[in-house]
Amino acid sequence: MDIVEKLICEHKLSKEEFALLIGLRQDPGVCERLQKEALRLRRQHFGNDVYIRGLIEFTNICKNDCRYCGIRKSNANLPRYRLSEDEILSCCEAGYGLGFRTFVLQGGEDAFFTDECLVPIIRQIKERYPDCAVTLSIGERSYYSYKALREAGADRYLLRHETADKEHYAKLHPKGMSLRHRVNCLLDLKNLGYQTGAGFMVGSPYQTDECLAEDLVFLAELQPEMVGIGPFIPHHDTEYADCPAGSVETTLFLLSVIRIMLPRVLLPATTALGTEAADGRERAMSYGANVVMPNLSPTDNQEMYKLYDGKIGVGDTAQESMNKLKEGLKAAGFNIVIERGDYPT
Numbered sequence: 001m002d003i004v005e006k007l008i009c010e011h012k013l014s015k016e017e018f019a020l021l022i023g024l025r026q027d028p029g030v031c032e033r034l035q036k037e038a039l040r041l042r043r044q045h046f047g048n049d050v051y052i053r054g055l056i057e058f059t060n061i062c063k064n065d066c067r068y069c070g071i072r073k074s075n076a077n078l079p080r081y082r083l084s085e086d087e088i089l090s091c092c093e094a095g096y097g098l099g100f101r102t103f104v105l106q107g108g109e110d111a112f113f114t115d116e117c118l119v120p121i122i123r124q125i126k127e128r129y130p131d132c133a134v135t136l137s138i139g140e141r142s143y144y145s146y147k148a149l150r151e152a153g154a155d156r157y158l159l160r161h162e163t164a165d166k167e168h169y170a171k172l173h174p175k176g177m178s179l180r181h182r183v184n185c186l187l188d189l190k191n192l193g194y195q196t197g198a199g200f201m202v203g204s205p206y207q208t209d210e211c212l213a214e215d216l217v218f219l220a221e222l223q224p225e226m227v228g229i230g231p232f233i234p235h236h237d238t239e240y241a242d243c244p245a246g247s248v249e250t251t252l253f254l255l256s257v258i259r260i261m262l263p264r265v266l267l268p269a270t271t272a273l274g275t276e277a278a279d280g281r282e283r284a285m286s287y288g289a290n291v292v293m294p295n296l297s298p299t300d301n302q303e304m305y306k307l308y309d310g311k312i313g314v315g316d317t318a319q320e321s322m323n324k325l326k327e328g329l330k331a332a333g334f335n336i337v338i339e340r341g342d343y344p345t
């Protein structure tokens with residue numbers, strides 16, 4: 001049995017085997033076989049459906065200093081903002097009208113948003129839109145905070161592990177942040193019954209094939225319900241301003257590997273991928289992706305939530321980004337559906 005066959009049959013490989021497979025990413029035969037199987041599994045579990053998530057970037061204030069990130073604490077050139085509860089609810093109202101049945105509240109780690117502040121916001125969204133899911137993506141918090149937010153009605157949580165290689169993690173993050181803490185948060189989220197999302201950037205500075213292999217082993221162990229991967233893209237106000245962006249082809253290759261490893265996973269075609277290639281998100285669908293996350297944030301704020309340079313869609317209204325996406329996805333043979341789009345049980 002060759003390595004592609006082994007992955008297809010067993011849904012996992014050892015770290016060494018993953019590294020070997022990643023080393024073959026430029027082999028057209030290998031890519032084609034992986035893509036074919038990923039598309040088959042995507043069709044088996046989701047048909048041609050694409051789930052949409054309305055992204056509400058509600059604060060760009062962050063206490064962390066991740067070296068790659070445009071909203072890192074020490075970026076003094078960035079004007080900062082927070083959306084009010086009313087503004088967040090208006091985003092949901094507009095999104096609901098456009099067919100969104102999941103709202104993703106994403107932001108920096110902003111101390112203003114305590115549990116006391118977030119619980120009523122989550123409750124309001126769930127009361128007004130009982131047929132909708134709420135996803136949170138607000139970084140590392142305590143078990144008790146995750147518990148309170150879950151009890152308020154949050155359904156899902158996105159927390160990319162960023163890299164499963166301890167040394168690589170330490171290069172990308174300042175002292176005081178640790179892989180161990182991030183992984184413990186992911187385990188807490190899983191234990192609390194959140195549909196949990198991990199993930200990583202492709203092509204981040206210092207990343208090696210072994211780091212990527214470690215990421216895949218980590219995903220196979222964690223068995224997350226969602227996985228977010230997208231190319232690293234440099235931001236001009238970070239120390240990695242001159243580093244090259246991650247490869248679109250490698251991202252597509254890894255999407256197909258992840259679909260094969262986790263056949264029912266919710267797998268977004270990320271905005272970063274759409275930023276690096278005009279048709280990146282549409283192409284991702286035929287490599288196994290099944291989710292897109294258009295922006296519902298007010299257009300004035302989008303400019304200030306730039307994690308990296310060149311982010312697509314900035315300044316477009318939610319209606320405009322939806323129209324563009326719908327057209328592109330339809331041409332690629334996929335249909336946006338009006339559903340919560342939960343992890344299939």
Ligand code: SAM
Nearest residue numbers: 068069107108109137138139160232233307308
């Ligand atoms: N604060 C929350 C957290 O830590 O999960 C959510 C916001 S954080 C900015 C969202 C994700 O953006 C990160 O997990 C990271 O992978 C991604 N990101 C940050 N900077 C990036 C860059 N330069 N290129 C690509 N993705 C980036």
